[in-house]
Amino acid sequence: MNTILTLVRKDFTLFLKDKTAIVLTFLVPFFVIYIVGNIFSGAGDNGGLSSNIKLAVYNESSDANAEVVVEGLEAETSIELVRDATGPDDTRVPFDRESIRQGIVDHDYNFALIIPQDYLKQEGIGLRIELLSNPKNQIETQIINGLIQKTIFTKLPQLMSSQLDKYQRELMGDTQYTEFLDGFAALISLSYEGAEYEDVRGNMGFEGLSKLLSSGTADSESGENSGGLIDGMIEIDEDQVFGKEIENPYLTRMIGGYAIMFLLFATTGSAASLFEERNDGIFLRLLSMPVKRTHILWSKFIFNTILGVVQALTLFVASSFLFNVEVFPNFLNLLVVSLFASAACTAFGMLLASISKTPQQAQGFGTLLIISMSAMGGAWFPLSMMPEPMQVIGKFTLVYWGVESYLGALWEEAGLIALIPELSVLAAIAIGLNLLSSWRFKTGNLFR
Amino acid sequence: MTILQARNLRKSFASTTALQDLNLDIQSGSFFGLLGPNGAGKSTFMSIVSGFLVQDSGKLTLEGQALVPSDIAQKKKIGLSPQHIALYKELSAESNLKLFGKIYGLSGKVLSQQIEYALEVAQLSDRRKSAVKEFSGGMKRRLNIATALMHKPKILLCDEPTVGVDPQSRNAIFDTLLDLKGEGMTVVYSTHYMEEAERLCDQIGIIDAGKILRTGTLDTLLQELPRTNIIRARAASLDESNQAGFRQFGEVEPDGSSLQLKTQADFKLSHFFRWTEEQGLDASDFQIARPSLEDLFLHLTGKDLRE
Ligand SMILES: Nc1ncnc2c1ncn2[C@@H]1O[C@H](COP(=O)(O)OP(=O)(O)OP(=O)(O)O)[C@@H](O)[C@H]1O
Ligand SMILES: [Mg+2]
Numbered sequence: 001m002n003t004i005l006t007l008v009r010k011d012f013t014l015f016l017k018d019k020t021a022i023v024l025t026f027l028v029p030f031f032v033i034y035i036v037g038n039i040f041s042g043a044g045d046n047g048g049l050s051s052n053i054k055l056a057v058y059n060e061s062s063d064a065n066a067e068v069v070v071e072g073l074e075a076e077t078s079i080e081l082v083r084d085a086t087g088p089d090d091t092r093v094p095f096d097r098e099s100i101r102q103g104i105v106d107h108d109y110n111f112a113l114i115i116p117q118d119y120l121k122q123e124g125i126g127l128r129i130e131l132l133s134n135p136k137n138q139i140e141t142q143i144i145n146g147l148i149q150k151t152i153f154t155k156l157p158q159l160m161s162s163q164l165d166k167y168q169r170e171l172m173g174d175t176q177y178t179e180f181l182d183g184f185a186a187l188i189s190l191s192y193e194g195a196e197y198e199d200v201r202g203n204m205g206f207e208g209l210s211k212l213l214s215s216g217t218a219d220s221e222s223g224e225n226s227g228g229l230i231d232g233m234i235e236i237d238e239d240q241v242f243g244k245e246i247e248n249p250y251l252t253r254m255i256g257g258y259a260i261m262f263l264l265f266a267t268t269g270s271a272a273s274l275f276e277e278r279n280d281g282i283f284l285r286l287l288s289m290p291v292k293r294t295h296i297l298w299s300k301f302i303f304n305t306i307l308g309v310v311q312a313l314t315l316f317v318a319s320s321f322l323f324n325v326e327v328f329p330n331f332l333n334l335l336v337v338s339l340f341a342s343a344a345c346t347a348f349g350m351l352l353a354s355i356s357k358t359p360q361q362a363q364g365f366g367t368l369l370i371i372s373m374s375a376m377g378g379a380w381f382p383l384s385m386m387p388e389p390m391q392v393i394g395k396f397t398l399v400y401w402g403v404e405s406y407l408g409a410l411w412e413e414a415g416l417i418a419l420i421p422e423l424s425v426l427a428a429i430a431i432g433l434n435l436l437s438s439w440r441f442k443t444g445n446l447f448r
Numbered sequence: 449m450t451i452l453q454a455r456n457l458r459k460s461f462a463s464t465t466a467l468q469d470l471n472l473d474i475q476s477g478s479f480f481g482l483l484g485p486n487g488a489g490k491s492t493f494m495s496i497v498s499g500f501l502v503q504d505s506g507k508l509t510l511e512g513q514a515l516v517p518s519d520i521a522q523k524k525k526i527g528l529s530p531q532h533i534a535l536y537k538e539l540s541a542e543s544n545l546k547l548f549g550k551i552y553g554l555s556g557k558v559l560s561q562q563i564e565y566a567l568e569v570a571q572l573s574d575r576r577k578s579a580v581k582e583f584s585g586g587m588k589r590r591l592n593i594a595t596a597l598m599h600k601p602k603i604l605l606c607d608e609p610t611v612g613v614d615p616q617s618r619n620a621i622f623d624t625l626l627d628l629k630g631e632g633m634t635v636v637y638s639t640h641y642m643e644e645a646e647r648l649c650d651q652i653g654i655i656d657a658g659k660i661l662r663t664g665t666l667d668t669l670l671q672e673l674p675r676t677n678i679i680r681a682r683a684a685s686l687d688e689s690n691q692a693g694f695r696q697f698g699e700v701e702p703d704g705s706s707l708q709l710k711t712q713a714d715f716k717l718s719h720f721f722r723w724t725e726e727q728g729l730d731a732s733d734f735q736i737a738r739p740s741l742e743d744l745f746l747h748l749t750g751k752d753l754r755e
Contacts, residue, residue: 280532281532282534282535284528447500
C-alpha cells in the first residue's frame with residue numbers, strides 16, 4: 001500500500017511540475033461544458049434547445065389566410081425565415097418554385113416551405129403544403145418538422161374556415177345558408193345585451209368564428225391537442241432534394257463528423273511521437289546529416305496524411321460492409337475529401353507539436369481543441385442550434401469544413417467540382433496551419 | 449592546419465549558460481580530447497558544430513569557411529556519434545545503416561560497401577539482421593559510432609562514446625578510433641575520464657562551465673602544475689622514527705593504509721632515495737605518483753573532475 005501511495009505521490013509531483021498541463025486539465029472540462037451548455041440551455045422552447053434554423057417560405061396562393069401560416073412561422077424564434085431569393089446584382093427578388101429549390105441546392109438553407117396555389121383541397125376538408133428539404137442533419141430536420149406542424153395546427157381553424165364555409169354553403173345551398181346565418185345572428189343579438197346585429201352578422205360563419213377563436217384561445221397547446229383529429233386533414237408533400245435514395249441516412253450523415261474526429265485524435269498521437277524521436281536523439285543525428293528541419297517536418301506531414309487517408313477510407317469501407325453506407329459509388333470523392341481532410345488534420349497535429357513543450361501538453365491541447373472544434377464545428381450538433389456568435393466561430397473550425405466536405409461527398413453525392421469550395425477551405429487550413437507551425441518550430445522546444 | 453575553429457561561442461538555455469565565449473582550435477588529423485565534468489558544455493558544443501543547435505553568438509569555421517548549418521557539403525565532412533543512442537530501435541543494424549547511408553546520398557555498391565565496413569567497425573557483422581532494441585548497451589554504442597562513419601567524414605565528433613561499455617568493447621572502440629586517426633581522420637572526443645584523454649588524445653582541451661580553460665598536449669598541460677610530487681608509502685613499513693624522517697620532505701597525510709607525502713618546493717628525488725638507503729628501507733615500499741589531468745583540473749577549478 002505504501003508503495004502505491006509513493007508512486008501516486010510521484011505522479012502528482014510530476015503532474016504539478018507541468019504548469020501548462022495543469023491549466024489544461026481544468027480548461028478542458030470548463031470549455032466542454034461551456035459549449036455544450038450554450039447549446040442546451042438556450043432560450044428556445046424545443047426541449048431546451050435553442051436554434052435558428054433557416055426556412056425559406058414561398059406563398060404561392062393569393063389567399064390572405066395562407067399568410068397567417070407565414071406569420072406564425074415568423075413568430076417562431078427558432079426559425080429564421082427567408083422570404084426572397086438573391087437575384088442578379090445581389091438584389092432581392094421574390095421566390096418562385098425554381099429559385100426556392102435552387103436555394104437548397106446552393107446551400108443557402110436546408111428547408112423550404114411552399115404554400116401552393118391550391119393549398120386548400122378541392123375535395124372535402126384538408127390542406128396541402130409542400131416541404132423541400134436537405135435533411136443532412138437529423139436533429140435539425142426533426143426540429144423544423146415539429147415547428148412547421150405546430151404552426152399549421154395552431155392556425156388550422158383560421159386556415160380552413162373559408163373552406164368550411166364553402167363546404168357548408170354547398171351542403172345547404174346558397175340562399176338557405178345565408179338565411180340561416182341571418183337568422184342565427186338575429187337570435188344572438190336579441191339574446192345578448194350589447195350585441196349589435198350588424199357586428200354579429202359580420203362575424204358569422206366559420207371564418208368569423210375562427211377569428212374570434214384565434215384571438216382568444218388559440219395557443220400552441222390546443223393546436224397540438226387537435227393533432228390527432230386533424231392529422232388526416234393536413235398533407236405535407238415532402239420533396240427531399242438531397243439524400244433521397246440513401247439507404248442508411250442516419251449513419252451516412254454522422255460518419256463524416258466521426259471520421260474527422262478520428263483523424264484529429266490520431267494526429268494528436270503522432271504529434272506526441274515527434275517528441276519521442278527528439279528524446280531518442282534521432283533529430284540530433286538527422287540534423288547533423290544533410291537533413292533540414294523542414295525535411296523532417298514534411299516527411300512527418302506526408303506520412304501522417306497518408307496514414308490518415310488510409311484510416312479514414314478503412315472507416316468508410318467498414319461502414320459500407322457493415323451498415324450499407326453507400327461508399328463505393330462515391331469512392332473517388334471520398335478519397336479526395338479524405339486526402340484534404342487528413343492533410344488539414346495532420347497540419348493541426350504538427351501545430352500542436354510546435355506549440356507544446358512536452359508530449360503531455362500536446363495531448364492536453366489536442367483534447368481541448370478537438371472537443372471544442374467538434375462541438376462548435378457541427379460534428380455533434382447542428383450549427384444552427386448554437387448561439388449566433390458560436391456559429392460564426394464554428395465556421396472557422398477545421399471540423400466544420402471537414403464535415404461539410406464529407407456530407408457533400410456522401411450525403412449529397414456531389415461531384416468533385418461541387419466540392420471545390422469546401423476542399424479549398426480545407427487546403428487553405430492545411431497550408432495556414434503548416435506555415436504557423438513551421439514558424440513556431442523555429443522557437444519551439446522540439447529542436448533543442 | 450586548423451580544421452575546426454570556434455571563436456567566442458555563446459549559447460544559453462532558458463536558465464543556464466551552456467557555453468560562454470568558448471574558443472577552440474582543432475588541428476587537422478589530430479585526436480582532440482574535450483575533457484570536462486558533467487554539464488561543462490561538451491554536448492552543447494558538439495550539437496552546435498553538427499548543426500542541431502544554433503549558437504547565440506560567436507563564430508565557427510570548418511577548414512577556414514564559416515560553418516553554415518544548411519551547407520550540405522560541409523555536413524558531409526562531419527560525422528556525429530551522439531551521446532545518446534540515436535538509432536531506430538525497431539529497425540535492424542543493417543537497416544539503420546542503410547537508412548542513414550542513403551540520407552548521405554550513398555547508393556548501390558558504395559552503400560553496401562560502407563554498410564559492411566560499418567558493421568565490421570561495430571563488430572556486428574553476424575548480428576546485422578537483429579533489431580537494435582535487442583542489442584546490449586555496448587553493441588548499441590558501437591553501432592552508434594559506426595553509423596557516423598558511413599559517409600567517411602573528415603572530422604568525427606564522438607560524444608562520450610564509451611559510457612556503459614565493458615573494458616573489452618572499450619578497447620575495441622579505442623582501436624577503431626586510433627585506426628581512423630591513422631587514416632587521417634580528425635577525431636573530437638568528449639569525455640570526463642581523464643584516463644581516456646591521457647591514453648588517446650594528442651591534443652586536449654579542458655572545458656568547464658562553458659569555457660575552454662586550457663588546451664595543449666598532455667605534457668604541456670601537466671607542466672602547468674606546480675612542481676610537487678606525491679609519494680605514497682606503506683604505513684606499516686615505517687616505524688616512528690622513519691615517519692618523522694619522512695615528514696622532513698613535506699606535508700604528510702594518512703590515506704588509508706598508506707601515508708601520502710606532498711613534497712616541498714626544493715624537493716629532490718635523489719635526496720629522498722639517499723635517505724631511504726641510509727634508513728635501510730625498501731625502495732619498493734614507496735610509490736611516486738605522476739601528476740595527472742585530474743590534478744590539473746583540481747588545480748585550475750578547485751574542484752574534482754567527477755564531482
Ligand atoms: N535542452 C536544454 N535545455 C536547457 N538546458 C540545457 C539543455 N541542454 C543542455 N543544457 C544545459 O547546458 C549545460 C551544458 O550541458 P551539456 O549537455 O552541453 O553538458 P556536457 O558537458 O555534455 O555534460 P555531460 O558530460 O553530462 O554530457 C548544462 O548546464 C545543461 O543543464
Ligand atoms: Mg554531454
